[in-house]
Amino acid sequence: MNVSLNIDSDVSYPNQSPFHPDQIYPELTGLGYTETDSSNHLYSNVRTVLEDLGLDAGRRGMSDWNPFSDFIREGDRVLIKPNLVLHHNKGREDIDAVVTHASVIRPVVDYVLLALKGTGAVIIGDAPHGDADFEAIVEYNGLRALAQWYQQRGVSTELRDLRQYVYPNGFSKSICQRVDRDPEGYTLVDIGVASQLDGQPHLDRLYGSDYNRKQIVQQHVGRHHKYLIAATVLNSDVVISVPKLKTHKKTGITINLKNLVGINGDKNYLAHYRIGSPSQGGDEYPDTANLLLLILRAWGRFSRDILMAPNKQYLREVYRVLRLPFYGLRLLYKSIWKRAIWEAGDWHGNDTCWRMCLDLNCILRFADATGALHDTPQRRYFCLVDGIVSGEGDGPMNPDPKRCGVIAAGHDPYQTDYICALLMGFDPEKIKLLSESSKDSKVGFSPKDLQVRCRKDGREVRYESINFKFRPHHAWEGAIERNSQARLA
Numbered sequence: 001m002n003v004s005l006n007i008d009s010d011v012s013y014p015n016q017s018p019f020h021p022d023q024i025y026p027e028l029t030g031l032g033y034t035e036t037d038s039s040n041h042l043y044s045n046v047r048t049v050l051e052d053l054g055l056d057a058g059r060r061g062m063s064d065w066n067p068f069s070d071f072i073r074e075g076d077r078v079l080i081k082p083n084l085v086l087h088h089n090k091g092r093e094d095i096d097a098v099v100t101h102a103s104v105i106r107p108v109v110d111y112v113l114l115a116l117k118g119t120g121a122v123i124i125g126d127a128p129h130g131d132a133d134f135e136a137i138v139e140y141n142g143l144r145a146l147a148q149w150y151q152q153r154g155v156s157t158e159l160r161d162l163r164q165y166v167y168p169n170g171f172s173k174s175i176c177q178r179v180d181r182d183p184e185g186y187t188l189v190d191i192g193v194a195s196q197l198d199g200q201p202h203l204d205r206l207y208g209s210d211y212n213r214k215q216i217v218q219q220h221v222g223r224h225h226k227y228l229i230a231a232t233v234l235n236s237d238v239v240i241s242v243p244k245l246k247t248h249k250k251t252g253i254t255i256n257l258k259n260l261v262g263i264n265g266d267k268n269y270l271a272h273y274r275i276g277s278p279s280q281g282g283d284e285y286p287d288t289a290n291l292l293l294l295i296l297r298a299w300g301r302f303s304r305d306i307l308m309a310p311n312k313q314y315l316r317e318v319y320r321v322l323r324l325p326f327y328g329l330r331l332l333y334k335s336i337w338k339r340a341i342w343e344a345g346d347w348h349g350n351d352t353c354w355r356m357c358l359d360l361n362c363i364l365r366f367a368d369a370t371g372a373l374h375d376t377p378q379r380r381y382f383c384l385v386d387g388i389v390s391g392e393g394d395g396p397m398n399p400d401p402k403r404c405g406v407i408a409a410g411h412d413p414y415q416t417d418y419i420c421a422l423l424m425g426f427d428p429e430k431i432k433l434l435s436e437s438s439k440d441s442k443v444g445f446s447p448k449d450l451q452v453r454c455r456k457d458g459r460e461v462r463y464e465s466i467n468f469k470f471r472p473h474h475a476w477e478g479a480i481e482r483n484s485q486a487r488l489a
Contacts, residue, residue, distance in 0.1 A: 017142035072115035125160035164265030195225035196355035202281035211308035245387035256413035273345025347475035
């Protein structure tokens with residue numbers, strides 16, 4: 001089985017960390033658990049997708065069932081990589097649609113511990129957005145309390161913020177500060193001609209995640225394409241991705257493939273778009289424009305390249321004052337033309353960001369601990385998708401919550417994301433992040449050959465019949481939706 005899906009219309013996130021299972025399943029007796037939470041039905045949903053995927057099938061239902069033993073060996077270093085991108089959602093307290101919930105991570109850790117048999121190491125780590133409050137995230141979603149519970153039991157389950165740089169008071173309010181939070185350091189990885197950006201035109205127009213464009217352009221010169229990767233990631237034997245099921249303004253969707261943005265220490269190494277319109281050699285926004293929109297874009301270029309690029313606090317204060325009238329112009333534009341502004345690469349014509357994401361997946365699979373690329377995978381991989389409360393609309397950081405009750409699992413992020421996109425109501429062939437990866441000579445696959453098992457409210461159903469009709473980001477509307485009657489060819 002390539003991908004397994006479980007859809008439970010009634011399931012919700014349990015409230016109390018450490019999110020004990022609803023019962024002591026036979027295989028858990030070896031871990032010495034006695035505590036249960038009868039309201040935590042999510043645990044059994046995760047267990048179901050592992051069974052349906054065929055993991056350790058010969059011992060299914062037995063006390064020695066050990067599903068992760070298929071890819072975890074004794075003594076391994078296991079990195080669990082959730083999506084912990086930001087600590088708020090449009091200023092609201094509820095971030096369930098933004099970050100992975102710790103109750104989904106709990107069964108993952110338990111089955112990792114079963115496979116390790118008291119050896120190895122378990123690390124839960126991510127590099128959130130530059131202005132994210134890591135402690136607020138892990139406090140809200142229960143991850144801090146979960147890690148402390150394991151530690152009290154003598155189990156080393158470490159939480160790591162993998163960022164090298166942060167903006168402690170927000171991008172517009174404070175200058176960039178170096179913090180080096182990965183205790184194992186960072187490794188500069190040059191994937192050269194293996195990069196999806198290699199040979200692409202206008203790389204001198206690249207924009208990263210910060211206002212200093214010189215840095216991102218310098219990483220993609222000639223046949224060199226460099227990324228600064230947290231050493232915790234490269235030193236791992238196994239990576240388990242536990243992303244959130246969401247839409248994304250630059251890539252259409254964010255599940256496993258986009259989740260790897262969080263393995264970088266410095267996100268200004270990541271190409272997000274190329275400045276300008278397509279006719280200018282960029283993919284920042286469409287060619288269509290009017291006078292008001294041109295004024296807004298001129299302000300954006302001035303504020304980005306003149307005020308913010310020097311990383312000086314006094315210039316940030318000037319920016320905060322000058323931006324107020326331009327916010328008014330934005331509202332005027334939206335009221336006159338009745339549409340949102342397409343900018344910063346946030347639209348379906350972005351031909352850069354998906355390439356960066358596939359580069360990161362190439363690094364995770366084929367780069368060794370020193371950063372050197374190989375022809376064979378250098379670490380084992382598994383993914384479990386949190387779609388209990390998903391995110392639609394203005395993802396990834398400001399989505400509207402969408403309750404789906406979905407848990408998905410697979411060994412391959414490309415295949416798992418492909419199926420999840422169909423579930424969301426999108427056509428994977430219209431999303432370059434998916435359509436291009438399926439053609440890759442190293443990791444590609446034929447969609448028609450995928451074997452998928454899907455349960456909905458306890459019944460086995462055809463996954464093709466499920467369409468949650470996610471609302472995409474406004475700049476992707478009409479570009480990626482699938483027909484409600486579409487079937488996988």
